[in-house]
Amino acid sequence: MSWLKEAAGGGPLPPYVDNSLEGKVPDPRIPNRMVANKPANRPFLAYHEYREKQEALHAAWLKKKQEREEKIAGGEKVGPLERDPTAQEEVGVLGLLKFIVLLLLFASLAGKFITGSYTWEYESKWTRLKTYWPTNQRLFSLNLLSEYDGTTANRPTYIAIDGDVYDVSKGAAYQPGGSYHILAGHEGARAFGTGCFKTHRTHDTRGMSESELRSLAHWKNFYVEHKDYVKVGRVVLPPIDPASPIPEHCDPKKARQSDGKKPARDSVTEAKVSVATEETKSTAGKHDEF
Structure with missing residues (x-):
């Protein structure tokens, strides 16, 4: 075994290091499983991290809501319930108008690019500003x-x-x-x-x-x-x-x-x-x- 000691420089052998886990992170879907932290997996990992934060925020809001209901049941005065930070915002009238304006803007730019006219070569008094603002x-x-x-x-x-x-x-x-x-x-x-x-x-x-x-x-x-x-x-x-x-x-x-x-x-x-x-x-x- 002298040759083995010589290969090791005459000293004790270095400890064994398992490099198979290098650059890996826990799989958020499957327990006790590791996945590579490579660019292809990062969107998936970031999404699951975002979901975990959202679930934690929602759980905290539910807890506050329950505590508020208990206080109300006990006759205590409470303030207004805070909005759920994870709730999706509803599209109101302003949002709908914004969507319509953006859609018309996109259609006008597409017409300019394809036909050279913002109105797709449609000519009428209704396409002129003076009709609406005389x-x-x-x-x-x-x-x-x-x-x-x-x-x-x-x-x-x-x-x-x-x-x-x-x-x-x-x-x-x-x-x-x-x-x-x-x-x-x-x-x-x-x-x-x-x-x-x-x-x-x-x-x-x-x-x-x-x-x-x-x-x-x-x-x-x-x-x-x-x-x-x-x-x-x-x-x-x-x-x-x-x-x-x-x-x-x-x-x-x-x-x-x-x-x-x-x-x-x-x-x-x-x-x-x-x-x-x-x-x-x-x-x-x-x-x-x-």
Whole structure:
């Protein structure tokens, strides 16, 4: 055995060391079992450590709750029960709104990345900030409105329909030479209903038929929904004298039908109410915009 002593340097042999447990930790699931503390196991070990802490906190809270109930049973005054530190927070209205905002933000960024547009190339007045936060809303007189007829450089083109003023500068049909330029700078509620653009540039809607009132309602909705025409204000309209004559229709047949017949004010009011309850429909090819 001399060779063994020589291998050991002539002295006593070192004690035996079991290196099989080096770098290992107890398995949190199985007693008396060790697992390697390698990177692949660390998330698993950290999760079980977190669970143990949560269970300890919950057990401490249950103990405080029991002690509080015992004091209440004994007639002692106690304060409010503390919230369970391990309870999951409920998603309230604020949390739901936050989720919706984040979802819309993600969808917008995805649209910008994929299509180059935050709205996925969808264009509508509802995608513009001015629709929800109108600016430059002003009050016009008929004389002031007439100055915005598209004939002055660097000045927008406006029209009015039933008191609402719209900027139609992006519409070529409203510029000089266009088919609707005759309405630029004017209130034309009656003209939109009857089609008499030259003679009915007025807000007087007395004597209009139900179909003409439906046509007016259609055009009002047309400007409300149009993506390029923005409402910029209201025009102050003078009251209509009930004793004044009703504007004569530009169509001779319709003019003869209504000649000398002045409808009662109640019937006109009833016609307007009935129109408001019907769906706005486009008049068949009557005033299609170019």
